[in-house]
Amino acid sequence: MKKAVFVYSPEQLGYKFSDTHPFNHKRLTLTMDLLRKINALDETAIIPARIATDEELLLAHEAKYIEIVKKAGHGELRENQGEPYGIGTEDTPIFENMHEASAQLVGGTLTAVDAVMQGHAEHALNLGGGLHHGFQGRASGFCIYNDSTVAIKYLQQKYGARVLYVDTDAHHGDGVQWSFYDDPDVCTLSIHETGRYLFPGTGNITERGSGAGYGTSFNFPIDAFTEDESFLTIYEQAMREVFEFFKPDVVLTQNGADAHFFDPLTHLYGTMNIYEEIPKLAHKLAHEYCGGKWIAVGGGGYDIWRVVPRAWSMIWTEMTDQPLPTGALPKDWLNRWQPEAPVPLITTWQDPTPLYEAIPRKAEIEEKNAMMLDKALHIIRNTK
Numbered sequence: 001m002k003k004a005v006f007v008y009s010p011e012q013l014g015y016k017f018s019d020t021h022p023f024n025h026k027r028l029t030l031t032m033d034l035l036r037k038i039n040a041l042d043e044t045a046i047i048p049a050r051i052a053t054d055e056e057l058l059l060a061h062e063a064k065y066i067e068i069v070k071k072a073g074h075g076e077l078r079e080n081q082g083e084p085y086g087i088g089t090e091d092t093p094i095f096e097n098m099h100e101a102s103a104q105l106v107g108g109t110l111t112a113v114d115a116v117m118q119g120h121a122e123h124a125l126n127l128g129g130g131l132h133h134g135f136q137g138r139a140s141g142f143c144i145y146n147d148s149t150v151a152i153k154y155l156q157q158k159y160g161a162r163v164l165y166v167d168t169d170a171h172h173g174d175g176v177q178w179s180f181y182d183d184p185d186v187c188t189l190s191i192h193e194t195g196r197y198l199f200p201g202t203g204n205i206t207e208r209g210s211g212a213g214y215g216t217s218f219n220f221p222i223d224a225f226t227e228d229e230s231f232l233t234i235y236e237q238a239m240r241e242v243f244e245f246f247k248p249d250v251v252l253t254q255n256g257a258d259a260h261f262f263d264p265l266t267h268l269y270g271t272m273n274i275y276e277e278i279p280k281l282a283h284k285l286a287h288e289y290c291g292g293k294w295i296a297v298g299g300g301g302y303d304i305w306r307v308v309p310r311a312w313s314m315i316w317t318e319m320t321d322q323p324l325p326t327g328a329l330p331k332d333w334l335n336r337w338q339p340e341a342p343v344p345l346i347t348t349w350q351d352p353t354p355l356y357e358a359i360p361r362k363a364e365i366e367e368k369n370a371m372m373l374d375k376a377l378h379i380i381r382n383t384k
């Protein structure tokens with residue numbers, strides 16, 4: 001059995017709205033090139049992403065919506081016909097073959113699921129996935145099809161697995177949460193910037209699930225300007241308690257890299273430290289509770305030059321038990337990409353310190369986050 005597989009097909013790069021759209025899968029190319037240049041990506045570990053079938057997409061999406069996405073990508077949609085489906089909007093503009101490219105991202109996550117569940121590898125990574133805002137019948141927040149929702153339904157149907165979904169993207173993992181809100185066999189855990197000033201606005205601690213699924217939805221909304229230490233306290237506590245409470249068969253982690261100080265779309269003050277720690281604990285707990293079964297996907301991340309390639313590389317080195325990369329980034333990677341990058345690249349794996357000026361409200365923010373953590377975990381703590 002392989003330690004881990006890296007799922008990727010060049011067709012995944014076809015998920016491209018425009019040259020100026022913030023969601024840019026050039027991140028995949030930059031990350032793979034960085035891993036190759038430190039000799040951390042063995043070519044035999046790469047397996048191609050398959051394309052998801054319509055039948056598989058129907059596990060999470062309505063037939064009418066899939067038809068609209070297909071038509072849009074083939075230039076067959078009448079003006080404004082896509083709007084009720086979130087297609088052809090500012091966030092999700094129409095692009096050529098958008099159905100095929102989206103189905104390729106979903107297929108990548110399904111490829112990762114099969115690799116792990118069939119015992120070919122202990123862990124699997126599909127950085128092209130993580131499109132957590134996609135709804136049953138509507139595109140939202142740059143996401144067309146929701147690969148994690150499809151993959152969890154697939155894990156349930158094909159493998160009868162109890163799944164824990166962990167989402168550390170700076171935005172609430174709403175699409176996945178609502179898909180399993182009343183399902184007691186799927187647990188969702190999302191740590192995100194509070195919805196007060198950030199899309200999609202949901203993810204309050206009071207969203208705990210409904211009906212039979214009450215108590216299997218966990219939300220940890222953190223304050224704007226939250227720094228590493230407070231983020232990691234919440235992450236570690238939430239992870240340990242939720243794993244122990246739910247005891248999943250398999251864990252699926254969504255690894256949006258948009259909680260970093262540099263990210264242009266959010267207001268969190270994370271540094272590379274959190275991206276070192278996030279996969280480390282997920283890995284450890286996957287072994288403790290799930291016999292190692294860990295599937296990881298990408299997600300948000302809008303500083304594709306200075307943040308995402310370093311952050312996502314660390315998921316792969318962790319998964320494959322390689323040492324955490326430290327020191328200088330490879331010169332040939334910097335030389336290759338600096339001419340294209342609109343900002344000076346960071347030249348080391350860890351961030352320079354200090355990365356930003358001290359925040360005057362630091363203590364107040366930490367205090368608020370600590371109170372939130374307590375409240376968010378109260379269901380678990382009350383049943384102990």
Ligand SMILES: [Zn+2]
Nearest residue numbers: 169170171300
């Ligand atoms: Zn995000």
